[in-house]
Amino acid sequence: MPAHLHAIANQSARANMPGDELPHDHELVLRVMATPADANINGHIFGGWLMAQADMAAAVLPARMAQGRITTVAFNNFLFKQPAHPGDVLSFYARMLHVGNSSMTVHIAIYAEYLTRQGHFLKVAETTVTYVAIDEQGRPRSVPRPQQAAQLQPYMPPVAENESEKRPAKRFDTEMSALA
Numbered sequence: 238m239p240a241h242l243h244a245i246a247n248q249s250a251r252a253n254m255p256g257d258e259l260p261h262d263h264e265l266v267l268r269v270m271a272t273p274a275d276a277n278i279n280g281h282i283f284g285g286w287l288m289a290q291a292d293m294a295a296a297v298l299p300a301r302m303a304q305g306r307i308t309t310v311a312f313n314n315f316l317f318k319q320p321a322h323p324g325d326v327l328s329f330y331a332r333m334l335h336v337g338n339s340s341m342t343v344h345i346a347i348y349a350e351y352l353t354r355q356g357h358f359l360k361v362a363e364t365t366v367t368y369v370a371i372d373e374q375g376r377p378r379s380v381p382r383p384q385q386a387a388q389l390q391p392y393m394p395p396v397a398e399n400e401s402e403k404r405p406a407k408r409f410d411t412e413m414s415a416l417a
């Protein structure tokens with residue numbers, strides 16, 4: 238079945254699914270409509286395309302906080318909860334979880350809103366992404382402390398206060414060496 242017919246069939250199949258509540262403690266950082274060009278042979282949106290959007294979206298809060306260059310160091314536990322489809326409007330909600338010396342870890346949740354049911358959201362994916370503030374030579378540099386950054390710029394992202402949320406992302410390389 239062509240991708241656009243898959244999309245129509247899937248939209249009617251999803252019409253009766255209960256929606257998910259949007260996260261009130263996250264900030265909307267990107268909204269984009271997925272197209273048939275972003276779909277795989279199943280008619281679902283490519284995971285790699287979604288990850289690329291998530292990387293751009295999640296960078297918004299750390300870029301604001303770092304006041305300069307940043308780079309992505311790690312994607313942690315990317316979960317594809319439900320397929321997204323061509324025609325879905327995808328909303329990316331972000332929350333800063335942890336600010337280290339040079340690193341900033343962001344939680345990002347992605348919600349699909351489909352054309353025939355505006356205002357009805359389904360959570361399709363989530364992940365945490367860690368960025369590092371870098372200098373002109375690409376070396377890690379210290380992130381301005383939140384209080385310091387707040388003085389420089391009136392609107393700064395809040396950082397998670399809950400202890401379980403605040404913990405830094407687990408390092409995949411460290412986890413793997415522990416398993417070896």
Ligand SMILES: CC(C)(COP(=O)(O)OP(=O)(O)OC[C@H]1O[C@@H](n2cnc3c(N)ncnc32)[C@H](O)[C@@H]1OP(=O)(O)O)[C@@H](O)C(=O)NCCC(=O)NCCS
Pocket residue numbers: 308309310311336337338339340341367369371375376377406407408409410
């Ligand atoms: C990101 C980069 C500059 C870090 O350099 P490095 O010499 O490894 O730096 P460090 O080991 O001192 O780590 C820097 C910070 O990143 C954190 N970090 C490193 N690896 C991590 C991982 N796998 N998961 C989570 N955090 C990690 C460290 O804990 C440290 O945080 P802190 O300063 O807040 O304590 C370097 O690895 C790099 O250039 N990577 C390529 C980046 C890239 O090309 N990204 C894709 C395109 S944007």
